[in-house]
Amino acid sequence: MSAGTYAPRPGAAPLPRMIGAQTALETRMLLRNGEQLLLTVIIPTLLLVLFSAVDIVDTGAGKAVDFLTPGILALAVMSTAFTGQAIATGFERRYGVLKRLGASPLPRWGLMTAKTLAVLVTEVLQVVLLTVIAFALGWSPHGSPAAVLLLLVLGTAAFSGLGLLMAGTLKAEATLAAANLVFLLLLVGGGVIVPLEKFPDAVQSALGLLPIAALSDGLRDVLQHGASMPWGDLGILTVWSVLGLGAAARFFRWE
Secondary structure, three states, X not given: OOOOOOOOOOOOOOHHHHHHHHHHHHHHHHHHOHHHHHHHHHHHHHHHHHHHHOOOOOOOOOOHHHHHHHHHHHHHHHHHHHHHHHHHHHHHHHOOHHXXXXXXXXXXXXXXXXXXXXXXXXXXHHHHHHHHHHHHOXXXXXXXXXXXXXXXXXXXXXXXXXXXXXHHHOOHHHHHHHHHHHHHHHHHHOOOOOOHHXXXXXXXXXXXXXXXXXHHHHHHHHHOOOOOOOHHHHHHHHHHHHHHHHHHHHHOOOO
């Protein structure tokens, strides 16, 4: 008796297809979550429009939107790669979603790749939206697009590593509280809206080493002042990326 032929053939799909499907799912989940939508889209947009239209903070010489837009772009990266990803992954870990996905044909590194790609897709949408709004407000960007892209990629890597580290080591409720608290603290003290020069000299040096300060200052140097490549800020982001992703890979707990 000859062996039968079955269609479709049982077995796992090719790895790129699995990662693509998981990326699409992760992206839809990011965009459907009301709290994350508030963090990733609504808050940065409102801050950009409000502080550009109303003279609340002294942003120095030039148009306020030219100072604010780079900082708001940095805030958008942080809200998606760090805050939103930390909270979502923390609760997925608590409810056992990560444990079940880890036992699927999709390898664990493939799942993390899909999450990272979903973050990048969301960030592209954020950047496009904020850029359109900034142009409508009279933004006049300068500098190298390659430098901007490199800053955004390194910023995403740094915040993604820190977000996954938090989600993989703390309880979900603690991650929710800590991620939102860090978001608020870095919004105020990370050079996003308030220039670092407004803080005391002793504090400026410490704040300048934060990833949000390096990203916002680097973007501002390029987009506002026309710098070619802000190597100092890129170096800070690289260090944070290596430390964050390395620690997340080492200490992340799936259960």
